[in-house]
Amino acid sequence: MSARSGHACRSTCLSVSAKRSAGAWGFTLIELLCALAIIALLMGILLPSLARMRDSTRKITCASNLKQHGIALTMWTDGPGRGFLPESVSGRFAAGQGGKWVYDLPETLRVHCGDGIPENWDGLGRLYDQEFLDDPAVYYCPSHTGEHPFSRYSESWMNPGALVIYSNYQYRILHPDSPTRQWDLLGPDVTLVADGMRRLADYSHVDGNNMLKRDGSVSWYNDANSEIADFLLMLDGSPTDTAIMLSIWQLLDENGRENANTGSGARDYWGCWGP
Numbered sequence: 007m008s009a010r011s012g013h014a015c016r017s018t019c020l021s022v023s024a025k026r027s028a029g030a031w032g033f034t035l036i037e038l039l040c041a042l043a044i045i046a047l048l049m050g051i052l053l054p055s056l057a058r059m060r061d062s063t064r065k066i067t068c069a070s071n072l073k074q075h076g077i078a079l080t081m082w083t084d085g086p087g088r089g090f091l092p093e094s095v096s097g098r099f100a101a102g103q104g105g106k107w108v109y110d111l112p113e114t115l116r117v118h119c120g121d122g123i124p125e126n127w128d129g130l131g132r133l134y135d136q137e138f139l140d141d142p143a144v145y146y147c148p149s150h151t152g153e154h155p156f157s158r159y160s161e162s163w164m165n166p167g168a169l170v171i172y173s174n175y176q177y178r179i180l181h182p183d184s185p186t187r188q189w190d191l192l193g194p195d196v197t198l199v200a201d202g203m204r205r206l207a208d209y210s211h212v213d214g215n216n217m218l219k220r221d222g223s224v225s226w227y228n229d230a231n232s233e234i235a236d237f238l239l240m241l242d243g244s245p246t247d248t249a250i251m252l253s254i255w256q257l258l259d260e261n262g263r264e265n266a267n268t269g270s271g272a273r274d275y276w277g278c279w280g281p
């Protein structure tokens with residue numbers, strides 16, 4: 007046998023051996039399909055759990071934001087507020103309705119009024135202006151999917167100028183002369199701040215609402231029956247909006263009294279919040 011034919015024979019043998027070796031370590035089509043089916047099954051089990059974990063994390067972050075609001079409000083009443091909560095001009099005085107204050111819904115999440123006045127902070131925005139709560143991100147819920155995410159206003163807080171700035175949290179004070187601005191008049195379970203409720207698009211968590219109580223605690227209102235969501239669908243910019251918003255605050259207050267189960271809600275603070 008010549009050297010050339012011997013080399014060809016060895017090459018052929020090596021090629022066959024390589025193919026056999028590759029075949030021994032490969033996967034059949036059925037094996038691949040079974041592996042893909044198992045991966046799909048695991049993803050179907052894990053993804054909903056991961057989504058729930060993300061949702062829970064956002065709710066906890068939101069509750070932490072409100073807790074910081076509570077600390078800042080307490081410091082405000084001990085300092086420049088002299089026993090009063092920050093005032094708000096988000097209400098609208100309606101002479102045609104017996105001279106009552108009514109909810110001006112487009113402005114109820116407003117923290118800066120614009121008008122070209124840098125110091126024109128309102129409601130919860132006064133906490134930022136006076137450096138009691140100076141992190142703009144704390145004014146926004148991580149679950150918010152509406153028109154007012156933090157990314158829209160992040161660069162405006164330092165120099166608002168004529169810009170109107172909205173947050174994601176609803177401040178309960180309706181007008182500057184509200185008797186409920188007086189800290190000592192409020193029961194511990196009265197809700198002061200909650201997730202945005204200007205309309206359904208501002209209802210960040212859909213299935214409930216974080217709420218800050220006067221005693222500084224933050225609790226969760228489980229809206230499993232969509233009571234708040236149904237109320238929000240009724241808002242239409244008419245004078246009835248005020249009654250609807252007051253009904254929502256009442257729901258949150260009653261939930262706080264039920265959770266506390268201590269009789270702290272014996273006094274009816276509800277009437278104090280009327281226009």
